Amino acid sequence: MKARIAARVSIVIPLSIYVLIIIAVGDDLLLLSGITAGREERAAVAIRDNVNAFYKWGTLVFTYHYLDRHYATSRYFTQSDRNDCKEEFVAALTDALERHACVDLFLLAHTNNYINWVSPLPEPLRTKIRFVYNTGCHNESQGQEWLNLGADAYIGHPGVSQSPFFYFYLLRHWVRGNPLQSIIELGNERMIKKFYQLERISFKRYDADYAIRESIASLVGNSNLRIQDVTQ
Amino acid sequence: MKQLVFLLFIPLAALTQVLCIILMYYGPAWVYEKNSGLFDEHKIWIYSMILLLFLSGAGVVLSCLGCYLALIKFKRILSIPMVVFCYVPIWFVSLVCLHAAFIFSALL
Numbered sequence: 001m002k003a004r005i006a007a008r009v010s011i012v013i014p015l016s017i018y019v020l021i022i023i024a025v026g027d028d029l030l031l032l033s034g035i036t037a038g039r040e041e042r043a044a045v046a047i048r049d050n051v052n053a054f055y056k057w058g059t060l061v062f063t064y065h066y067l068d069r070h071y072a073t074s075r076y077f078t079q080s081d082r083n084d085c086k087e088e089f090v091a092a093l094t095d096a097l098e099r100h101a102c103v104d105l106f107l108l109a110h111t112n113n114y115i116n117w118v119s120p121l122p123e124p125l126r127t128k129i130r131f132v133y134n135t136g137c138h139n140e141s142q143g144q145e146w147l148n149l150g151a152d153a154y155i156g157h158p159g160v161s162q163s164p165f166f167y168f169y170l171l172r173h174w175v176r177g178n179p180l181q182s183i184i185e186l187g188n189e190r191m192i193k194k195f196y197q198l199e200r201i202s203f204k205r206y207d208a209d210y211a212i213r214e215s216i217a218s219l220v221g222n223s224n225l226r227i228q229d230v231t232q
Numbered sequence: 233m234k235q236l237v238f239l240l241f242i243p244l245a246a247l248t249q250v251l252c253i254i255l256m257y258y259g260p261a262w263v264y265e266k267n268s269g270l271f272d273e274h275k276i277w278i279y280s281m282i283l284l285l286f287l288s289g290a291g292v293v294l295s296c297l298g299c300y301l302a303l304i305k306f307k308r309i310l311s312i313p314m315v316v317f318c319y320v321p322i323w324f325v326s327l328v329c330l331h332a333a334f335i336f337s338a339l340l
Contacts, residue, residue, distance in 0.1 A: 001303045001308065001311070003304050006299075006303035009299070010296045013299070013319075013320065014296060017320070017324055021327055022331065030340055053265070060273055060277065061277055062336055064273055064276075068274075069338055080264075175338075
């Protein structure tokens with residue numbers, strides 16, 4: 001084969017594969033998108049529960065940089081057992097609430113009750129909690145409790161959820177400055193698409209309808225909230 | 233004999249991807265077991281990104297070079313199966329890892 005054709009083939013094939021991978025991931029490309037306004041006003045605290053090391057690592061490498069880049073202060077905790085990091089988490093949250101106008105919480109854990117860690121905090125601080133995202137199974141019902149505690153918006157999942165699919169879209173579009181209502185619609189729509197793709201790939205051994213019922217995310221509170229909004 | 237040197241690109245490119253997968257799966261177990269309690273998340277993230285970018289980038293470059301050399305040095309009856317059965321899977325794995333690194337770095 002001629003060198004020029006060989007060179008073209010050696011570039012075109014991997015490029016085509018890369019385009020297919022981007023299509024398969026199914027999300028818009030951010031392409032070096034900037035940081036939304038008001039970064040210095042906001043902080044984020046995230047916590048991952050005690051799962052296997054690969055999942056801990058995966059959650060960390062995906063979450064860490066988005067929070068670090070888009071929040072003035074961000075703290076990320078990985079638990080080694082159920083009550084691990086409690087003091088550190090509460091101390092970091094208190095510090096963030098004292099120093100920033102609003103704080104977002106990312107509870108990246110199976111069915112959880114971190115709300116019990118946060119509820120003893122003084123009310124003037126708690127009202128600075130802005131957005132709470134909870135990946136926990138059956139934790140959708142905590143929404144109203146978080147709002148009563150002072151949060152402005154809460155997203156949770158109703159059953160034995162496969163929330164990582166949703167979380168992937170949520171975090172990427174939240175830091176872009178999209179309002180929660182559009183994120184929840186987009187996240188659910190793309191997550192459902194992935195479930196049906198899995199069903200097809202697994203020759204129907206994967207039950208997409210069950211996964212949708214258990215995982216579809218719902219929002220309570222301020223649906224127009226965006227990362228750049230400062231709430232009190 | 234000299235032509236066989238070009239075949240080395242296949243195991244070399246494959247090795248980068250095998251190493252990448254092994255490190256992604258077993259590396260975290262080593263880190264989290266060795267350091268129970270609080271972790272330096274920043275360090276874990278930085279080292280993970282360096283490894284992911286380096287190994288996936290090396291996989292892409294080596295497989296592109298290997299594919300190019302296979303196409304110009306060998307007859308089509310040999311080079312086309314080499315590309316399809318060896319380089320395409322290596323490209324796939326290394327590009328998935330590379331895309332993951334871009335997403336984790338918020339570049340894409």
